[in-house]
Amino acid sequence: MSTVTAPRTEPGDQGARKGVKPPVSDRARAENSLGRKLVAPAIVLMLLVTAFPMLRALYLSLFDYSLTAPDDRAFIGIDNYVTALTDGLFWKTTANTVFIMVVTVVVELVIGFAFAMVMHRVIFARGLIRTSILIPYGIITVVSGFAWQFAFSNTNGFINSWLPFVGDDFNWFAEYPSSIAAIMLSEIWKTTPFMSLLLLAGLAQVSEDMLEAAKVDGATWWQRLTRVILPNMRAAIMVAVLFRALDAYRIFDNIFVMTAGANGTESISFLTYRQVIEQFQLGIGSALSVLLFISVIIVAAVIVKVFRVDLAAARQEG
Amino acid sequence: MKQKVGLVVGVLFVLAWCLLPVAWIISLSFKTQESVTVGNPGFFPAEGTNAGLDNYRSVLDNGQFLDAIRNSIGISLIATFLSVVIATLAAYAIARLEFQGKKFVLTMALVIAMFPVVSLVGPLFDMWRAIGIYDTWPGLIIPYMSFTLPLAIWTLSAFFREIPWEMEQAAQVDGATSWQAFRRVIVPLAAPGVFTAAILTFFFAWNDFVFGISLTSTEAARPIPAALSFFVGADPFNRPASLLAAAAVVATIPIVVIVLIFQRKIVAGLTSGAVKG
Amino acid sequence: MDPSTTGTRTSARRGRRRRGLAAAAALVLGGTLLSACGSEGKPTLNWYINPDGQATLTQLAERCSTDQYDIKINLLPASATDQRTQLARRLAAEDSSTDLMSLDPVFVAEFANADWLAEFTGDQAGQAVDDQDTLAGSAETVKWEDKIFAVPQWANTQVLWYRKSLAEAAGLDMSQPVTWDQVIDAASSQGGTVGVQANRYEGYVVWINALIEGAGGNIIDPDTAEDGRDAKVTIDSQAGKDAAAVIQKLADSPARQPDLTTSNEGTSLGAMYPADGPGEFMTSWTFVYKNYVDLLGQPGGPADEQQLDDLGFARYPQTVQGEESKPPIGGIDIGVGAYGKHVDWAKEAALCVSDPEAQLELAVNDGLMPSRSSVYEEQRLREAYPAELLDLWRQSIDSGGPRPKSAFYSQISNAVQARWHSPASVDPDSTPERSQQFLEDVLSGKALL
Known part of the structure; x- marks a missing residue:
């Protein structure tokens, strides 16, 4: 689950302020100090609950440390990292996670865009649509996982009987392709509404005049979409992609509920969870935690770089 | 005309997409437990296997589930309250004041919002067991801050940006005291934003699963998503699908109620100023 | 911006903030108290x-x-x-x-x-x-x-539960010890099924262990099991291959239940008295008997006394002909x-x-x-x-065959699951060997689980 509420930038306002050093007066100093005091609790808390445990993970990752044999704790340097990075399972789960991320984000983008178009154009039943679309968004991910797991179940579900090309006793959770499809559908179902709302906001920014002008010039529907609408929504799309991708990269709940990692459906988060919480291997588990953190940063950097996401548009300047 | 038909089809598709799985889980919750153990495929309960409200009665009779509801409501509300209060201060400063490190706060909130929570559970578990808040409410409320706080800061600073703060001065010029100006002008303008941020934050806290299963082990603090994943029914070997469905429906009711009442606000909150090209 | 108004507003704010924090603290405390109750009086x-x-x-x-x-x-x-x-x-x-x-x-x-x-x-x-x-x-x-x-x-412990009518129709003499081969063949010859536990969970290891023990082998050498990380892994043996052969045979057989790869003790219960078909052979725990007695006349259970009488039980099947089976404990x-x-x-x-x-x-x-x-x-x-x-x-x-008695049992079990699931992928020529290597790596901390 994620949300983006990128504060609106006001270019004019910023242009005026940028580069102009505020005169250092008592008032400015007081404001500076007040500002810092007001944000201090938030900063301290955020660091306390993330940076501090992360540093602790970094420290623990240098030990061979199992909670079931706490007395045998021993410093082993970077051995845990070597073990993890040379292990096929680490790369397999990473590949699986990236696969889930790419497929779900692409599908969500397409469906989400269609939803946004519908919501943008529709003049009737707006409240109903918006209420409906918020339900998957607000529903607990675990519940979404259950709903789809049971829907795909060959003993109690309905999907087998609705789909003409699968047998009634087809077991979706027997093999990788079908189980990963079920997991991804659950993820896509739950997060598409969020994507569509972001895109809807982007769509609202596309000027009707421009579209009208294009229409007058004889542009086809497809041309209007690719030449006018999409380019003007670029920032919205890219930010939505960035946020959803990073969220998808952390996928855990659906997998836990639907397959518990069977058939190679394990994600990198799930692998880490199992080392730490199920196996009590805090040493190697912490190493995986650190690697997971680093890989999230890499994914973010790659997306920003490759898609040239204009983070400034999402970040409040000034 | 053609466009209109397309639009109607589109609307129907959106509604089906969003509501069909919800209808399914409700329908499943009416299948009897016995029939589910044996196998009861199909969207609706097979003939003679309609449980009526039995599953709901069992769920509301289940001490562990009731504890989980209590935990989820309590923990989510406290986490929401704390993060919204702290975030309001920060967001006010960000929207209203000029100070050094402003960018840093927002960037940090953004980075932390993207933080892989699973990375935190190992060290947190190790620390919590050392200081004795493992499997307690504070043991969940504190880590919840890692995602509720950045979310609240972002939402609130987006809202506060939109507030015409000059109106306060205008009110004062018109003779109101600064307290009156604040209360009559700023509070009504800021309240919807604070409220929306609170709703979104609450959704997130309510949804948490990773911390919920990792940092609890009994009904003393176990929240709903974790409790659902451990739900035991009449058949100890399989998940009691219909009972779970009933529990899931119960767990979803607060969300639906909030959505029904505050639909406009939530959409505004999710998209408020979301990215200008 | 007027500093004086900022100041006033801030103090107003501060008052609100203080009250807010106090309320929050009270809530947190309340939560702690709630979750720590029950300490008074009798322990x-x-x-x-x-x-x-x-x-x-x-x-x-x-x-x-x-x-x-x-x-x-x-x-x-x-x-x-x-x-x-x-x-x-x-x-x-x-x-x-x-x-x-x-x-x-x-x-x-x-x-x-x-x-x-x-x-x-x-x-x-x-x-x-x-x-x-x-x-x-x-x-x-x-x-x-x-x-x-x-x-x-x-x-x-587990025994072999079956429909007497099914065994009879297949001509399988249940008064003598039967093998897994015979059971699978008998079931498939009559359109019946064989129920086991082969989801990726502990129950699957129960089955694998019983098969290996029944063929005279072990996952871990029992004499070294207590040595923890230094235990000797013996899964790559003839017994391991025999066990894998049974799993492979069932996975390839028409007697396989549709949810074999996600099966557990519950999933195969319903196949004993199906709406149509001759029923099943099923290895499962002692609770099964009471389960069917209680389900008499209900869906999933025997329709009548006669059908209940048709429920047979026999010693856990042999992995290898002539070698006494080692039922799970x-x-x-x-x-x-x-x-x-x-x-x-x-x-x-x-x-x-x-x-x-x-x-x-x-x-x-x-x-x-x-x-x-x-x-x-x-x-x-x-x-x-x-x-x-x-x-x-x-x-x-x-006379059962216990699972390895090791302080690292959980790792051992997970490692076996990782290499032997799904049952459809089990191959006597490679699975025991691959799991031997993996178990050794896991025990010595060289592989992720």
């Missing part, structure tokens, strides 16, 4: 139970409460792995409120090795394990380094948390909830069989179950 011993036989266990907790303490039931999740995780997390946190716990026997070694369990000594040790009475298979599960760390409460041992405030009382309570009377109740009410031989002679039990079935169970428990 409460917390007993973490697994979901089998809840009603009887609740009665036991009442009966075994004394003037000095009350026993309170806390329910653990359904799967053995989750149960272990929940308990181990509490114990790793040195939780003082974990007094009694129902343990799957395979986890006693790990818990004892981590010093999480209180040892039973002196007279209490003699009561926990009565050499004259406690069945060998159960007694072995509570010992670690020759000390006693738990009390066997009930014992479990399970059950529950009651352990006492080492960090509890009332360890002595908890030991007393553990003995009480596992005494012969308790075992009889569990057996009669819930089909959870006694770990003490003498209880099998009780009249009430003899009335509740066919005599041959009771004898078969007792024999099976006494």
Whole structure:
């Protein structure tokens, strides 16, 4: 689950302020100090609950440390990292996670865009649509996982009987392709509404005049979409992609509920969870935690770089 | 005309997409437990296997589930309250004041919002067991801050940006005291934003699963998503699908109620100023 | 911006903030108090139970409460792995409120090795394990380094359940020991199925272990199992290949149930009395009998007495023709948390909830069989179950093939699951070998699980 509420930038306002050093007066100093005091609790808390445990993970990752044999704790340097990075399972789960991320984000983008178009154009039943679309968004991910797991179940579900090309006793959770499809559908179902709302906001920014002008010039529907609408929504799309991708990269709940990692459906988060919480291997588990953190940063950097996401548009300047 | 038909089809598709799985889980919750153990495929309960409200009665009779509801409501509300209060201060400063490190706060909130929570559970578990808040409410409320706080800061600073703060001065010029100006002008303008941020934050806290299963082990603090994943029914070997469905429906009711009442606000909150090209 | 208004507003804000924080603090405190209640008056011993036989266990907790303490039931999740995780997390946190716990026997070694369990000594040790009475298979599960760390409460084993009419139609003589090959062939020849447990979970390891043991081999050399990380892995053997061959045969057979790769004890229950078809052969635990008796005339159960009579049972199938099978051993041992405030009382309570009377109740009410031989002679039990079935169970428990007794059992089990799941991928030529390598790497900490 994620949300983006990128504060609106006001270019004019910023242009005026940028580069102009505020005169250092008592008032400015007081404001500076007040500002810092007001944000201090938030900063301290955020660091306390993330940076501090992360540093602790970094420290623990240098030990061979199992909670079931706490007395045998021993410093082993970077051995845990070597073990993890040379292990096929680490790369397999990473590949699986990236696969889930790419497929779900692409599908969500397409469906989400269609939803946004519908919501943008529709003049009737707006409240109903918006209420409906918020339900998957607000529903607990675990519940979404259950709903789809049971829907795909060959003993109690309905999907087998609705789909003409699968047998009634087809077991979706027997093999990788079908189980990963079920997991991804659950993820896509739950997060598409969020994507569509972001895109809807982007769509609202596309000027009707421009579209009208294009229409007058004889542009086809497809041309209007690719030449006018999409380019003007670029920032919205890219930010939505960035946020959803990073969220998808952390996928855990659906997998836990639907397959518990069977058939190679394990994600990198799930692998880490199992080392730490199920196996009590805090040493190697912490190493995986650190690697997971680093890989999230890499994914973010790659997306920003490759898609040239204009983070400034999402970040409040000034 | 053609466009209109397309639009109607589109609307129907959106509604089906969003509501069909919800209808399914409700329908499943009416299948009897016995029939589910044996196998009861199909969207609706097979003939003679309609449980009526039995599953709901069992769920509301289940001490562990009731504890989980209590935990989820309590923990989510406290986490929401704390993060919204702290975030309001920060967001006010960000929207209203000029100070050094402003960018840093927002960037940090953004980075932390993207933080892989699973990375935190190992060290947190190790620390919590050392200081004795493992499997307690504070043991969940504190880590919840890692995602509720950045979310609240972002939402609130987006809202506060939109507030015409000059109106306060205008009110004062018109003779109101600064307290009156604040209360009559700023509070009504800021309240919807604070409220929306609170709703979104609450959704997130309510949804948490990773911390919920990792940092609890009994009904003393176990929240709903974790409790659902451990739900035991009449058949100890399989998940009691219909009972779970009933529990899931119960767990979803607060969300639906909030959505029904505050639909406009939530959409505004999710998209408020979301990215200008 | 006017500094004076900012100042006023800030102080107004500050007032609000203070009140807000106070309210928050009160809420947090309230939460803490709520979650830490129940400390006044008579001490409460917390007993973490697994979901089998809840009603009887609740009665036991009442009966075994004394003037000095009350026993309170806390329910653990359904799967053995989750149960272990929940308990181990509490114990790793040195939780003082974990007094009694129902343990799957395979986890006693790990818990004892981590010093999480209180040892039973002196007279209490003699009561926990009565050499004259406690069945060998159960007694072995509570010992670690020759000390006693738990009390066997009930014992479990698997037998082969089947429809007599199905075996008869296939011409399979059930009066003699049968092999897995014969069972699979018999089922497929009549359009019946074979029910096993092959989801990626502990139950699958139960099956794999029984197959390997039945072929005269072991996953881990039992003489070295207690050596922890230095244990000798012996899964890559002829026995391992024989076991893999059985799994492969079933996975490729028409007798395979559709949900084979996600099957557990519950999924195959319904296939015994299907709406149409001849039913199944199924290896499963003792609870099965009571389950079908209770389902008489209901969906999923026998339609009538005649169909119930058609339910047959026989010793667990042989992996290799002529080699005696080694049925799986399970059950529950009651352990006492080492960090509890009332360890002595908890030991007393553990003995009480596992005494012969308790075992009889569990057996009669819930089909959870006694770990003490003498209880099998009780009249009430003899009335509740066919005599041959009771004898078969007792024999099976006494001659069963336990799972590796290692402080690293959980890793071993997970490693086996990782290489042997899905059953459709099992190949006698490669699976045992690959799992041997992986198990060695996992035990020596060189591979991720």
